[in-house]
Amino acid sequence: MAEAKLNRINLSEKDYEGAASTMCRGCGHDAISASVMRAYFESSIDPRKVIKLSGIGCSSKTPAYFLSQSFGFNAVHGRMSAVATGANLANHKLMPIGVSGDGDTSAIGLGNFCHMMRRNVNITYIVENNGVYGLTKGQFSATADVGSVMKGGKVNDIPAIDLAELAITLGATYVARSFSGDRKQLTPLVQGALAHSGSAILDVISPCVTFNNHEGSTKSLKYAKGHLDPIHDLDFIPPFENIDADYEEGTDHEVKLHDGSRIRLHKLGKDYDPTNKMQAITAIHAAIAEGKFLTGLIYYNPNRKEFAEELNLCDTPLSDLTQDDLQPTLEQLQQINGNLMK
Amino acid sequence: MDTPTINDLNICVATENGSGSASSNNILFKAIFKMGVPCSSKNMFPSNIQGLPTWYEIRASAEGYLSRKDVIDVMVMFNDATAAKDIHRVRDGGLILYDDSTPLPANLRRDGVQYIGFPANKLVTKLVPASPLRAKQRNMVYVGALAYLFGIDMEVIKAVLEDTFGKKPAVIESNLLCIDAGYQYLKEESATQNIARLEQIPNGNKGKIITEGNTAAAIGAIYGGASVICWYPITPSSSLAESMEYYLPRLRKPKDGKKTYAIIQAEDEIASAGMIVGAGWAGARAMTSTSGPGVSLMNESIGLAYYAEVPCVFLIVQRGGPSTGLPTRTQQSDISLMYGASHGDTRHILLIPHDMNSCFDFARRSFDFADRFQTPVFVAMDLDLGMNLWSSEPLKLEKEPYELGKRLGAEQLEEWAKAGKKFRRYFDQDGDGIPYRTVPGNQHPMASYFTRGSGHDADAKYSEDENDYKYILDRVRKKFETARKFVPKPIIERERGVKTGIVCYGSSYEPVREARDRLKARGLKTNYMLIRALPLTGEVRDFLAEHDTIYLVEQNRDAQMAAIVKDEQPEVGAKIVSVLVYNGLPVTAGEVVKQIFDAAQSAQPKTATA
Ligand SMILES: Cc1ncc(C[n+]2csc(CCOP(=O)(O)OP(=O)(O)O)c2C)c(N)n1
Ligand code: SF4
Ligand SMILES: [Mg+2]
Numbered sequence: 001m002a003e004a005k006l007n008r009i010n011l012s013e014k015d016y017e018g019a020a021s022t023m024c025r026g027c028g029h030d031a032i033s034a035s036v037m038r039a040y041f042e043s044s045i046d047p048r049k050v051i052k053l054s055g056i057g058c059s060s061k062t063p064a065y066f067l068s069q070s071f072g073f074n075a076v077h078g079r080m081s082a083v084a085t086g087a088n089l090a091n092h093k094l095m096p097i098g099v100s101g102d103g104d105t106s107a108i109g110l111g112n113f114c115h116m117m118r119r120n121v122n123i124t125y126i127v128e129n130n131g132v133y134g135l136t137k138g139q140f141s142a143t144a145d146v147g148s149v150m151k152g153g154k155v156n157d158i159p160a161i162d163l164a165e166l167a168i169t170l171g172a173t174y175v176a177r178s179f180s181g182d183r184k185q186l187t188p189l190v191q192g193a194l195a196h197s198g199s200a201i202l203d204v205i206s207p208c209v210t211f212n213n214h215e216g217s218t219k220s221l222k223y224a225k226g227h228l229d230p231i232h233d234l235d236f237i238p239p240f241e242n243i244d245a246d247y248e249e250g251t252d253h254e255v256k257l258h259d260g261s262r263i264r265l266h267k268l269g270k271d272y273d274p275t276n277k278m279q280a281i282t283a284i285h286a287a288i289a290e291g292k293f294l295t296g297l298i299y300y301n302p303n304r305k306e307f308a309e310e311l312n313l314c315d316t317p318l319s320d321l322t323q324d325d326l327q328p329t330l331e332q333l334q335q336i337n338g339n340l341m342k
Numbered sequence: 343m344d345t346p347t348i349n350d351l352n353i354c355v356a357t358e359n360g361s362g363s364a365s366s367n368n369i370l371f372k373a374i375f376k377m378g379v380p381c382s383s384k385n386m387f388p389s390n391i392q393g394l395p396t397w398y399e400i401r402a403s404a405e406g407y408l409s410r411k412d413v414i415d416v417m418v419m420f421n422d423a424t425a426a427k428d429i430h431r432v433r434d435g436g437l438i439l440y441d442d443s444t445p446l447p448a449n450l451r452r453d454g455v456q457y458i459g460f461p462a463n464k465l466v467t468k469l470v471p472a473s474p475l476r477a478k479q480r481n482m483v484y485v486g487a488l489a490y491l492f493g494i495d496m497e498v499i500k501a502v503l504e505d506t507f508g509k510k511p512a513v514i515e516s517n518l519l520c521i522d523a524g525y526q527y528l529k530e531e532s533a534t535q536n537i538a539r540l541e542q543i544p545n546g547n548k549g550k551i552i553t554e555g556n557t558a559a560a561i562g563a564i565y566g567g568a569s570v571i572c573w574y575p576i577t578p579s580s581s582l583a584e585s586m587e588y589y590l591p592r593l594r595k596p597k598d599g600k601k602t603y604a605i606i607q608a609e610d611e612i613a614s615a616g617m618i619v620g621a622g623w624a625g626a627r628a629m630t631s632t633s634g635p636g637v638s639l640m641n642e643s644i645g646l647a648y649y650a651e652v653p654c655v656f657l658i659v660q661r662g663g664p665s666t667g668l669p670t671r672t673q674q675s676d677i678s679l680m681y682g683a684s685h686g687d688t689r690h691i692l693l694i695p696h697d698m699n700s701c702f703d704f705a706r707r708s709f710d711f712a713d714r715f716q717t718p719v720f721v722a723m724d725l726d727l728g729m730n731l732w733s734s735e736p737l738k739l740e741k742e743p744y745e746l747g748k749r750l751g752a753e754q755l756e757e758w759a760k761a762g763k764k765f766r767r768y769f770d771q772d773g774d775g776i777p778y779r780t781v782p783g784n785q786h787p788m789a790s791y792f793t794r795g796s797g798h799d800a801d802a803k804y805s806e807d808e809n810d811y812k813y814i815l816d817r818v819r820k821k822f823e824t825a826r827k828f829v830p831k832p833i834i835e836r837e838r839g840v841k842t843g844i845v846c847y848g849s850s851y852e853p854v855r856e857a858r859d860r861l862k863a864r865g866l867k868t869n870y871m872l873i874r875a876l877p878l879t880g881e882v883r884d885f886l887a888e889h890d891t892i893y894l895v896e897q898n899r900d901a902q903m904a905a906i907v908k909d910e911q912p913e914v915g916a917k918i919v920s921v922l923v924y925n926g927l928p929v930t931a932g933e934v935v936k937q938i939f940d941a942a943q944s945a946q947p948k949t950a951t952a
Contacts, residue, residue: 019804048785051624052792064792064804071782072792073623075616076646082608082616089570089604089617090626091783112616115609311604314597318569318604319625319781323744325602326567326627328593330739336561336589337736340551342372342505 008044008240016041018065028180028206028221029062029128035183036097036126037066039190043238043261051087051094055080055109057101058135059128059206078109081116084123085307091317092308095194096122102129102143103136106161110142117172117199122306124193124200127163128180130208131219138211149216165284167201168277168299173306174200175280175299179228180207181221185295188236188263192297195238195257198306205293218291229287231272231296232265255300263297274300344435344536349379349404351492351538352411355418355484356428360392362478363420366485367398368731369517371552372502373485373494374402375733378546382408382852383731384928389577389669395424402540408732409853412932415537418484420462425450437535439487441480458533460487465523470516479520486524491533492540496525551736555701555727558737559657560585562705563629564593567744568655570621570628571605572614574636577669578725579659582631583607615640619647622654623793625749625781627709629655634676635664637683644718645684648818649795651768651777653712653747656680657705657721659728662926671926672725674848674897680720681876681906686796687815689822691829692720692876696851698734700874701727704830710745715825716779717818724897726849726928748778755786767791768814769800775820822877829875832882836869843889844938847873847903849928850895856931861938868893873903878910886914891945893938895921897929919945 004012016037023030040047047069054060056077063072075083080098088096105113105127116123131144140148143163144156167175174196178186186204193200207213207221214220218227232252239260253265253273265274273279280299287294316325353370357363364385371383381402388394401411417432419425419440426449432438434454440446442459451457462483470476489499499521500514507513560582563571573583587605594602608614614630621628632640637658647654660676662668680692691711693704704721712719750758755765765788768777780789791802799810836843846854851872858868871885886892886907892914894904901920908915921937923929 046785048790051782053620069787069790071790073620073650074792074794075619076642076795079612079616079643082613082643083620083623085606085613086570086572086617086620086622086626086628087624087782088620089606090621090624090628091781094624094782111609112613115613308604312600313604314600314602316597317625317783318602318621319783321567321569321597321602323567325597326569326594327565327744328595330741332593333561333565333737333739337551340553340557340736341549 007041009046011041013037013041015069016047016067018068021065022061023058024210026209027058028130028208029059031180031183032126032128032186032204032206033062033066035186036190038183038187039194040067042187043191043194044240045095045194049093049095051096053080053084053087053096053098055100055104056135057104057133059099059101060104062128063097063099078104078107079112080104081109081112085116085119085121088121088123088308089313090319092122092313093317096124097194098123098125100125100127101134102127102131102141103133106142106163110161114166114170117167117170117201119307120171120173120198120304120310122197122199122308124190124202126202126204128206129163129203129219130206130212131217132208132212134208134211145218148218149214151211151214162284162288163201163203164298165281168280171199171304172201173198173301173304176201176297177203177205177293177295179205179224179293179295181225182228182295185230185234188234189297191236191238192255192257192261192263195259195261197258198304224293227292229290229292229294230268231283231294231298232267234266234297235264237262237264255297256302265297274298275302346536347404347538348541349402349538349543351402351415351540352413353400353416353418353488354414354431355398356421356424357396357398357481358392358421358423359388359390359394359396361481363396363398363481365478366481367400369499369502369506370485370488371400371731372505373489373498374400374540375547375552376498376502377494377540378543378548379540380404380406380408380546381733384410384726385730386927387670395421407852407856407931409856410928410930412930418488419450420481420484429455435537437537439484456535458487458491458528458535460524460527462524465527466520469519469523479516482517482520483524486521487528489521490525490528491535492538494540495542496522547733549736550733552731552733553698554581554729554731555695555698555723556582556659556729557585558698558701559705559721559723559728561589561737562702563655563657564589565739566706566709567627568629568709569603570618570626571603571630572608572617572628573631574608574611574614576633576636578661578729579631579633579636579657581729582657582659611636611639612643615643618654619643619652622647622652622712623650623781625783629657629709631657631659633659633661634679637676637679641684644690645686645688646795647718648684648688648690649686649814650793651716651779651818653716654718655708655712655721656718657708658723660722660724668926670725672849672897672928673924673926674724675899675902675924677722677898677902678905680722689819689877690718690720691715691825692722693830694722694847694874694876695727696848696872696874698732699738702737703740711825711829713749714745714747714828715776715821716747717821722848724849730928748776750778750780750784752784752786752789755780755784755788759788765789766800767802768798768817770817770820774824775817775822776824826877826879829877829879831879832874832885833872834870834881834885837867840867840869841890842866843869843871843885843892844895845871845873845885845892846895850897853929853931853934854895857934857938860931860935866938866942876906878907883911886911890917892918893921893941894918895923895929895934897923899924
């Protein structure tokens, strides 16, 4: 038998697996999990430094199906952003990954999601976007496109929330869109998100093969595949791969991430600069007008501090502080008492 | 005419919210405190920034009673909008002070009380240049008037001003000018009253502090090691979080040159609860502060923390019911909300402080309880404790090590591994219902586990198996039973042979203390118990069993604590007579006495067989 391939920290792909998935066969969410595992493996990230967080939904179950050596928290519906924020404050040394659904994020959890991005909490946040509530059996979600048809025939006529646009507007510092079936694009985007410090939002179209895969649905496998509008091809280069600094042929942009890794973007059509906010928003709208899903690294902002850094938290995780660090002295209390006597 | 009492006086100042009276009232209260006279203050304020009526009562009590007094001896009538009602709140023989810059309308005259006027408006117009400040300075004039009439030394007032505005001599001077104007005016008029005199008591309040429960609890939480604090503004709890914002940078020494805490104003209470559950899960001492409406919003995450067994602390300052109207009035109406917060079967630990030191102490220890029992812990305060100024013994710190509970580090896990022991996150290894836990960041190969709400087995594996579910439910319940032995025991005062008991909790403590003395004076001897925590401890159970009649005083309509007691100890149910005060005002001893006498009279034939 051939030896399993090991990464730089001597782990095999198997070491990044989790429990057996309970998703329906062919569910887009499983494909995303596969890319996520691959991304961690390729980037040689120690699973013990990762925390996995999620809300409630089919998508939110998936963190149990990868990285079994990491701590995980399947919280309550819509609250992952808040729970992740708290966990991040308690221990900012850990690498949080959040997995959520379009219902979990864009409906019940929208408020908390927005504020997490405003704060630029350090997290890789993946929305497994299928346009429906999978776990409650097929109701429309707030990302269902106008004109999309429900299994029962009902047509959605309320405009969709575009999570990528929202993320850009509200302060997220790494915003990407991809498709569950496009492993080649998704994996480097996840790797980039993991390397980024700050809120990295990945809106990943992820067909629900059971409740939203029919004719008339704009999030079906067939429709999504046929309407992808990639901005660029991209490669992720981890910090340890010291490839020569020169641009390869066809590279228009190189995005440098905080940890020294790089994403190389190769243009497919027009020039695109992901650090240009206005261009990013315009491009999203242009794609929507054509009924397409703009994919790729849509926006990147290297200039904002992530939340824990902004708060100037000590290097030691708050969760490791001792009584000696936390409890003021008796003398200090006497001083307070003295002031309160006045 | 009566002879004046010495140091026994209840002053009510009626003003408009936002008129600057808070500052005047504060000075008045602190001056009486500085004279050494036992005193308390109650601020009855509206949910409004400017314009609605507010009343501030200051009680001086030679006997040291600190609850709100039933009778008003002196009314400072400085709010035209409420004056017609205010004049009738003064007792017969009492005194009304008013601004006679314009003549007093006839409808504000009544018989049986003394009126003393002074031209506050005219005086400030003369003394203070026209500015928005002038209207506020008008309130300083009544401080001077009261000082003259009741014998508060101007030197004491000066000292209070210096304590309060130490670094702003101009402010001290302008305030003093207006206070003195009121003082001198009545002196020249040779005004007198015959109600009371305030006399200095040497060393009277020596060593005592003045503080609010919210401040005491904030400092307590800091001493308890709070490191992730997430909150959303709501009266009457905001000043708790704001006190933490004030004290944290002053009290906590930096580490690595940076902060050892994160204090976050969240986007709502749903978020603050979610954040502290995340932080508690990841091993920080995490807390929020809020009041009833916030608890309602936090319910889902509270249940998650209960089932996932995540330590987190909720400092709750209770107030009136939902929405607009009574958010600035005091209540104990969220006891059942807290005790059973969330869905599914839940029961929570409540620590119930009754004075400044227990606000400090329980806030500090709440983190130990949360860590020991791996569960949400509530500190159940109320507006009266939280926002009124109380004179108190200095805050006292018990120097004891933090109780971190059964939290396993990597080294301990390694020892377990060597001994062939398995780490089972939700397994009752010690028979006390409390499992062992690890926190993220622990890199031992045995450490990690996957956390979920209700659907897990003893090894934290996903499970919908009926036995697994029941195991978790029963074990968590057992943990609660263990907690019964650890939570603060009641304070009990009892005499052999006395068969009537008065039971109360929280801010009812002071009025009940006074009520018992009055009842005794009228021939009814009572034993006494102050409940300080839920679950109820064995001592509570025994006390209830030992008495024939139990008056249970609560500040809610539905006798919420009585319901909990009856649920746990049905056999005492028939002996409990609820004394309920739920008008939103701090309880008075008079109300307690009246309800007890009324109940005793109507229940006379029954009690013997109860
Ligand atoms: C407070 C609350 N309300 C409703 C639900 C029921 N619920 C469970 S999953 C879900 C929707 C999930 O949809 P989505 O986030 O899109 O995930 P998907 O299953 O499509 O991956 C809902 C409404 C719940 N668990 N909690
Ligand atoms: S219901 Fe839809 S989203 Fe859920 S597992 Fe099945 S295919 Fe996936
Ligand atoms: Mg969905």
